[in-house]
Amino acid sequence: MNVLNLVHAFFGDGAHWHGYDGIPTRLAEHIGYSLEALLIAAVIGLPVGLVTGHYGRGGNALALIATAGRALPSFGLLVLMVLWIGLGLLPVMIPLVVLAVPPILVTTYEAVRTVDPSPVDAARGMGMSEARVLFRVEVPVALPLILSGLRTAAVQIISTATIAAYVGLGGLGRYIIDGLYQRDYEKVVGGAALVAGLALVTLLLFWAAARVTVSRGVRRST
Amino acid sequence: MIRIDAVTKRYDDGTVAVDRLSLEIPDHAITVLVGPSGCGKTTTLRMINRMVEPTEGSILLDGADIRQQPVNSLRRSMGYVIQNAGLFQHRTILDNIATVPRLLGWTKQKARGRAAELMARVGLDASLAKRYPYQLSGGQQQRVGVARALAADPPVLLMDEPFSAVDPVVRKGLQDELLRIQDELGKTIVFVTHDIDEAIKLGTMVAVLREGGRLAQFAPPAELLSAPADAFVEDFLGADRGIRRLSFFPSDALELATAPLVPLDADADRLAAAADAPYLLVTDADGRPLGWAEPGAPLDRDRLLDHGRPFRPGTDSLRTALDGAVLSPTGWAVAVDGDGRAVGVVSQQAVGEAIRAAHGRAGAEAKAAR
Secondary structure (H helix, E strand, O other): OOHHHHHHHHHHHHEEEEEEHHHHHHHHHHHHHHHHHHHHHHHHHHHHHHHHHHHOHHHHHHHHHHHHHHHHHHHHHHHHHHHHHHHOHHHHHHHHHHHHHHHHHHHHHHHHHHHOOOHHHHHHOOOOOHHHHHHHHHHHHHHHHHHHHHHHHHHHHHHHHHHHHHOOOOOOOOHHHHHHHOOHHHHHHHHHHHHHHHHHHHHHHHHHHHHHHOOOHHHHOO | OEEEEEEEEEEOOOEEEEEEEEEEEOOOEEHHHHHHOOOHHHHHHHHHHOOOOOOOOEEOOOEEHOOOOOOOOHHHOOOEEEOOOOOOOOOOHHHHHHHHHHHOOHHHHHHHHHHHHHHHHHHOOHOOOOOOOHOOOOHHHHHHHHHHHHHHOOEEEEOOOOOOOOOOOHHHHHHHHHHHHHHHHHHHHEEOOHHOOOOOOOOEEEEEEOOEEEEEEEEEEHHHHHHOHHHHHHHOOOOOOHHHHHHHHOOOOOOOOOOOOOOOOOOOHHHHHHOOOEEEEEEEEOOEEEEEEEOOOOOOOHEEHHHHOOEEOOEEEEEHHHHHHHOOOOOEEEEEEEOOOOOEEEHHHHHHHHHHHHHHHHHHHHHOOO
């Protein structure tokens, strides 16, 4: 039986579309975990990246944090957190946030730091406050890169959020883990396909967000 | 008036960018700060809008220390133009120009209306209003930079090497445009450049700075050329300052010879009257110069010598007249009126005499001024 047949069988089975283990429920759970993790990571990563990028300082410290964050295996961190804190949503959120902060932080820092200095100098010389310089001059130009950092983080979160199922939570990881235990490969492949599909939809959403928010003058000149 | 009073800028590592500099920058005139790199000219400019704070000394604007008012309101009262224009790439041309009025709290509509006026003033076509900076040439971007600086009608304009990054032809156009705008608006302009020719062309007053941020000379350009304060200034002015100084002498005192002017269809009597001239300047029926001919030979339109570039007495300087005479194959320059009709010719010797006379007058004036 090839993979396409498995996918077809999974999605064709009406039982997979209802109830607490149905696709809509699991998908909603997965999106919920992912959004929450992305939101927390953005709340941490964006301000720090914006401020350090604006003043052009702290790059070495950021690189260190980022490397450390990327070096931590999410699954290992999850197990540690469960042993330490116990079961629940928090031990799942921690590895997801640790995973997502580095790309957001480092990309935002680089995006703001590398904005052409001459418009920034002109803006200051015309009497803009530092906050205005950051939000009216630097961020609009840095936006494509900042969005790409968020996009990377979002896709990594979506694929990694499957680990929530290991500690008894829901999400699309449920299908993969339960399927593996039950040797139900239809379920495993179906879950994996859903995760991949969700990641693709996320890419599409970020592309659309960039179309809407990035000025034509920036899109065309970079 | 902007008064720079014994200002020193010393950085933490001990380098001195500006050293006890004092300057009185006159109102409604262009004051140029010029010097080699590392002479502190940009630092001096940036101290006027407090982008750099002086270590010692003070800067007074109309008698009040510039540190007395909030830094951002000071900056909004001074137009600021930088090299490469520094436009905001995410904003349209119109919104770039409207930046300072918007900062001052004007409505969007009023600010854009003002921006549209300024586009016309700096010679930008209205069709560019909705474009983005990347769609404009370097010269057009720099015009936008000037318009943006003028948008809130500030009394003071600070310009930091604004025309250095564009090619020489565009630069000349921008310089002429700046002089034209200045004639209309009469701003107090402080202009930084490393190009002494630009300084001499634009400056009402020119401050020459030397390495280490010390003032070498502060004088009107003609005086700079005729009486450089020391060997550094003389060296910085370059080899041909004598020739360049002629730009400041008018050509209206030149005695024009009219006898050598003959129309192409001149009759024998007319030619005989001009027989004593070493060369004849042949003109067309409207009196426009066609070229030079040897006296005595029959006038043949196809065998005339090129008449070179003519000058306009009164409008052009002695430098242009001399240049015309030097370039002319006969050694005579052609003078024309506003419509391009020949009004006379003048020899190199006559230009030379006019130069000596002008030097004499300038010397007497300088003595009287002292």
